[in-house]
Amino acid sequence: MGQGGVYVLGVGEIPPSSSLRDLDFREMTFEAAVQAYADADIDPSEVEGLFTAEQDFVEGISIADEYTPDQVGMRLKFNMLVAGDFLEALFHAYMAVRSGLMEVVAVESHARPSEIENYADVLRASLDPHCLRPILSDPYAIAGLDARAFLSKTGSTTHDLSLVVEKNLRNAARSGGPYGEALSAEEVERSPFVYEPLRRRHVARFSDYVAVVVLGSERAAKGSDRAVEIASIWQTGATSGAHQWMRSWGAMEWVRGALERVGRDLHGNPVRSSDLVEFTEFFAHQELQFLSGLLGSEAEALRMLRSGDLDLGSALPFNPSGGCLGNGNSLNASGGRAFVDAVRQLRGEAGRVQVKGAKAAIVGSLHTEISDSGTLVFLRTGDAT
Amino acid sequence: MRRVAIVGAGMTDFRSMLPHSSPEMIREAVRRCLDDVGSLSIRYVDGVLCASAPDAFDGYHDKVSIANEAACAIGKPVTRVFVGGGSGVAAAVSGWYHVASGLFDTLLVVAWEKMSPPYPHAQKLFQTIFEPVVEQPLGPNLIWIFALEMRRYMEAHNLSKELIAEVAVKNKANALDHPHAQLGARITVEDVLKSEVMVWPVNRLDISPTSDGAVAVLLASENVARKLTDTPVWIDGVATCLDSQYWTNRDLAFPYYVYLAAQKAYRMAGITNPLKEVDVWEPYDPFTYKELHHLDGLLGKPGLAPRLLKEGQLHRDGDHPASPSGGLLGVGNPIAAAGLMKVAELYWQLSERAGKRQVPNAYVGVAQAWGDLMQVGTVVVCRR
Amino acid sequence: MSVRLVKFGGETLAGLEGRLAELLSKAAAEVGEGRVSSWAKALEESKGRTEFEAPETLVVTPYLLDFRYRRSTGIALTRFLEGLKEGKFLGTRCSGCGRVLIPPRTFCEWCFRRVDEWIEHSGEGEVATYSIAYIGTNPKVRLPKPEPIAVIWFEGTKVVRPNTRTVAHAAGILHRLGEVEPQEIMIGMRVRPVWRPEEERVGSITDVLYFASVRR
Ligand SMILES: [Zn+2]
Numbered sequence: 014m015g016q017g018g019v020y021v022l023g024v025g026e027i028p029p030s031s032s033l034r035d036l037d038f039r040e041m042t043f044e045a046a047v048q049a050y051a052d053a054d055i056d057p058s059e060v061e062g063l064f065t066a067e068q069d070f071v072e073g074i075s076i077a078d079e080y081t082p083d084q085v086g087m088r089l090k091f092n093m094l095v096a097g098d099f100l101e102a103l104f105h106a107y108m109a110v111r112s113g114l115m116e117v118v119a120v121e122s123h124a125r126p127s128e129i130e131n132y133a134d135v136l137r138a139s140l141d142p143h144c145l146r147p148i149l150s151d152p153y154a155i156a157g158l159d160a161r162a163f164l165s166k167t168g169s170t171t172h173d174l175s176l177v178v179e180k181n182l183r184n185a186a187r188s189g190g191p192y193g194e195a196l197s198a199e200e201v202e203r204s205p206f207v208y209e210p211l212r213r214r215h216v217a218r219f220s221d222y223v224a225v226v227v228l229g230s231e232r233a234a235k236g237s238d239r240a241v242e243i244a245s246i247w248q249t250g251a252t253s254g255a256h257q258w259m260r261s262w263g264a265m266e267w268v269r270g271a272l273e274r275v276g277r278d279l280h281g282n283p284v285r286s287s288d289l290v291e292f293t294e295f296f297a298h299q300e301l302q303f304l305s306g307l308l309g310s311e312a313e314a315l316r317m318l319r320s321g322d323l324d325l326g327s328a329l330p331f332n333p334s335g336g337c338l339g340n341g342n343s344l345n346a347s348g349g350r351a352f353v354d355a356v357r358q359l360r361g362e363a364g365r366v367q368v369k370g371a372k373a374a375i376v377g378s379l380h381t382e383i384s385d386s387g388t389l390v391f392l393r394t395g396d397a398t
Numbered sequence: 399m400r401r402v403a404i405v406g407a408g409m410t411d412f413r414s415m416l417p418h419s420s421p422e423m424i425r426e427a428v429r430r431c432l433d434d435v436g437s438l439s440i441r442y443v444d445g446v447l448c449a450s451a452p453d454a455f456d457g458y459h460d461k462v463s464i465a466n467e468a469a470c471a472i473g474k475p476v477t478r479v480f481v482g483g484g485s486g487v488a489a490a491v492s493g494w495y496h497v498a499s500g501l502f503d504t505l506l507v508v509a510w511e512k513m514s515p516p517y518p519h520a521q522k523l524f525q526t527i528f529e530p531v532v533e534q535p536l537g538p539n540l541i542w543i544f545a546l547e548m549r550r551y552m553e554a555h556n557l558s559k560e561l562i563a564e565v566a567v568k569n570k571a572n573a574l575d576h577p578h579a580q581l582g583a584r585i586t587v588e589d590v591l592k593s594e595v596m597v598w599p600v601n602r603l604d605i606s607p608t609s610d611g612a613v614a615v616l617l618a619s620e621n622v623a624r625k626l627t628d629t630p631v632w633i634d635g636v637a638t639c640l641d642s643q644y645w646t647n648r649d650l651a652f653p654y655y656v657y658l659a660a661q662k663a664y665r666m667a668g669i670t671n672p673l674k675e676v677d678v679w680e681p682y683d684p685f686t687y688k689e690l691h692h693l694d695g696l697l698g699k700p701g702l703a704p705r706l707l708k709e710g711q712l713h714r715d716g717d718h719p720a721s722p723s724g725g726l727l728g729v730g731n732p733i734a735a736a737g738l739m740k741v742a743e744l745y746w747q748l749s750e751r752a753g754k755r756q757v758p759n760a761y762v763g764v765a766q767a768w769g770d771l772m773q774v775g776t777v778v779v780c781r782r
Numbered sequence: 783m784s785v786r787l788v789k790f791g792g793e794t795l796a797g798l799e800g801r802l803a804e805l806l807s808k809a810a811a812e813v814g815e816g817r818v819s820s821w822a823k824a825l826e827e828s829k830g831r832t833e834f835e836a837p838e839t840l841v842v843t844p845y846l847l848d849f850r851y852r853r854s855t856g857i858a859l860t861r862f863l864e865g866l867k868e869g870k871f872l873g874t875r876c877s878g879c880g881r882v883l884i885p886p887r888t889f890c891e892w893c894f895r896r897v898d899e900w901i902e903h904s905g906e907g908e909v910a911t912y913s914i915a916y917i918g919t920n921p922k923v924r925l926p927k928p929e930p931i932a933v934i935w936f937e938g939t940k941v942v943r944p945n946t947r948t949v950a951h952a953a954g955i956l957h958r959l960g961e962v963e964p965q966e967i968m969i970g971m972r973v974r975p976v977w978r979p980e981e982e983r984v985g986s987i988t989d990v991l992y993f994a995s996v997r998r
Contacts, residue, residue: 036857
């Protein structure tokens with residue numbers, strides 16, 4: 014038992030929406046769980062444990078895991094709450110299955126930003142209380158600093174950021190993402206600055222969302238022809254703590270470390286064997302930073318963007334779902350949305366945004382919008398190895 | 399399964415209003431932990447797992463960032479787990495699968511709590527653990543639910559407050575031998591009964607204090623553990639179990655979820671008769687009755703623990719020593735850190751490093767924590 | 783050794799955006815000299831008692847966390863609250879296990895199935911367990927009048943585990959007790975809800991004032 018492969022047996026979600034006010038968080042999660050178990054063709058009694066990704070102040074409840082088990086049928090079972098993004102909970106679930114502790118587990122994350130009246134105050138509270146909170150009235154200003162550092166370091170312009178927005182909104186218009194629209198980079202450029210150099214349209218809007226994913230061991234996956242393998246996953250912490258001073262501005266250092274590890278697990282270069290990338294870009298420049306980390310070259314990342322190599326149907330479709338710009342920022346559940354979209358791609362179920370013949374995908378997520386830590390997952394289909 | 403060992407542990411003093419910041423407490427616990435493993439360099443640590451209970455105590459949102467630099471986690475995996483009061487032992491459970499998965503050879507597990515910043519009192523923050531629609535409007539506080547559970551437990555087994563108070567007497571006396579304890583004291587049953595009533599039947603001395611503190615333990619895979627120490631303590635059983643959020647629909651007399659978690663952990667560790675096979679118990683004791691209530695769950699026999707207490711068997715020199723560390727009642731209760739302190743105590747006991755607290759012939763130990771709305775049980779079984 | 787409080791106000795806050803200034807000045811107003819002296823005392827006590835170096839001067843930076851949420855109550859709780867407004871306890875019943883669910887939900891966590899049968903309950907029941915609160919959320923302040931609280935289990939909804947005396951399930955809620963002296967309260971005591979006058983009800987759990995003893 015243990016040490017073997019870990020597979021995605023089923024996925025369920027309530028698609029991202031600007032507001033899901035008619036159901037409470039339990040009712041909406043129940044719907045996603047029913048879907049996930051049906052998708053996995055499994056009875057919930059066979060699921061041994063639950064991993065959730067929640068944050069107390071996003072939920073508006075201290076000790077958020079109290080309210081997690083019932084709606085996913087996980088009462089009186091193993092439970093672990095990971096205070097971070099969905100992919101961090103997935104990392105824990107992956108290790109639990111690999112260790113042999115459990116054969117089948119569920120991973121759940123939800124977020125309802127539409128119910129938080131002053132989210133900026135919540136996020137600001139993630140910063141150092143003595144030195145940063147009295148200075149920054151909007152924590153997203155951190156993203157402005159980071160974007161400026163990136164542009165200055167790479168010689169790119171806000172027009173490049175607008176190209177990212179144009180692409181992702183176009184993809185979302187095809188995938189059904191709530192913020193999809195045909196909007197040219199020039200139109201994006203006309204939106205006002207919010208955290209200079211970031212313009213309003215460079216920032217993802219909010220959406221409510223829930224994802225439930227069922228993972229299983231090799232044995233549990235046997236017989237399923239749709240199971241997608243989590244070939245490797247690694248999380249890497251930030252270059253700085255709550256005060257952000259030491260942060261390596263303008264770059265995502267964590268991507269390099271995570272990529273090295275994932276590459277080592279795969280005995281090869283994950284980027285070269287990937288057919289698509291899904292990533293939680295809360296701000297347009299983050300997509301370019303993440304891609305730069307993957308490619309080990311900022312110039313190459315910009316070249317690919319400008320030449321359309323990241324578009325649907327091109328060399329490396331990046332966020333074919335529309336990413337967070339097109340689907341919304343679902344806070345700690347954002348990585349779940351990216352993950353579910355990638356799994357659907359590898360199963361050939363991505364509809365109008367299907368990447369033809371997709372057999373392997375990279376999924377990445379940031380810990381929070383303004384942190385420089387994150388998680389990297391490499392997914393592949395059974396016949397990709 | 400890959401075997402996982404505890405190879406070192408360290409902790410700060412547990413105090414009310416410790417003048418150090420959270421990162422300073424964490425760094426101190428980590429330093430002591432690494433010193434314990436022959437001054438191991440932090441470079442040999444593959445990753446960090448941290449645990450801390452509600453963000454609200456530190457006044458932070460997403461407080462994993464507090465541990466990031468303090469535990470030297472930069473560039474390494476660092477995540478935070480959290481299941482209310484059960485967090486400290488949950489961290490050991492989670493740390494176990496980090497190493498057992500084969501992804502980590504060494505993992506630093508860090509738990510901390512800083513409960514003194516909230517003003518006027520941390521209790522106010524507990525109000526937001528309740529159901530926002532049907533419970534919060536009633537203005538509940540945390541002690542309410544303990545009192546409700548205690549009353550139900552007393553009714554089920556016809557227990558007196560006098561007997562329950564003996565837990566405080568025992569644990570505070572045990573804590574006198576703990577160098578980091580906040581509330582070690584020689585008190586009497588009378589003292590407990592005469593302390594002010596907070597929420598009847600809970601008196602002030604039935605409750606553990608609010609504290610600041612941090613604990614770190616280093617986990618290692620079997621090969622690495624044997625290189626690092628001659629006295630590894632193996633984590634042979636781990637489990638957590640979460641019951642329904644609808645706690646008003648459940649009978650609180652028996653912690654069924656603790657029972658189920660314990661059964662799983664025993665099965666994994668090959669234990670069939672816990673009463674016979676376990677030498678040291680560290681059950682979660684934020685309140686006096688909780689130690690008995692949890693032991694009932696761990697032993698799988700409702701009402702057994704109070705009988706053992708009455709016979710003196712739960713004392714450090716008894717047949718079934720419970721909380722030889724001094725527990726939360728004596729050492730202090732910086733929530734997540736208190737749970738991990740219980741795991742560290744097993745390491746000290748089973749590797750014969752417990753000094754004056756040493757239980758003779760301790761080979762197998764069980765640590766347990768509990769949390770949420772009387773809902774979660776987290777259990778580890780350790781063996782020397 | 784000293785403790786210094788950072789006082790935000792007037793000049794210090796000039797130039798800061800409205801919301802932030804508001805948070806800071808509110809926090810500074812709430813943290814008084816009492817807080818400073820309790821930290822000073824703690825610092826004094828920690829001297830020589832902690833093995834690692836203690837600071838010479840402690841600075842207290844007040845900060846107020848003020849997060850606001852507008853929570854959707856969803857299908858089940860909305861209906862429950864509407865019922866309270868009409869002076870009724872509404873619950874759901876699972877067709878799988880037959881349990882009555884109060885607080886109601888649209889799913890059964892035992893059977894993991896959808897639940898849509900609604901029932902009405904009188905709200906009469908028994909005290910499952912009780913307590914008497916002498917403090918609120920600040921343990922240092924005693925309440926002027928102790929408050930009895932209880933978990934109420936509704937009549938006819940109990941499911942008892944075979945072979946043990948424990949209750950596997952009962953529809954029930956947390957609430958206060960009234961019209962009763964603390965020493966009269968017992969586990970198993972029969973109680974009924976006492977409602978607010980109809981015109982004062984707003985669709986909240988507090989539309990029930992408390993539960994009172996049913997004398998037989
Ligand atoms: Zn049912």
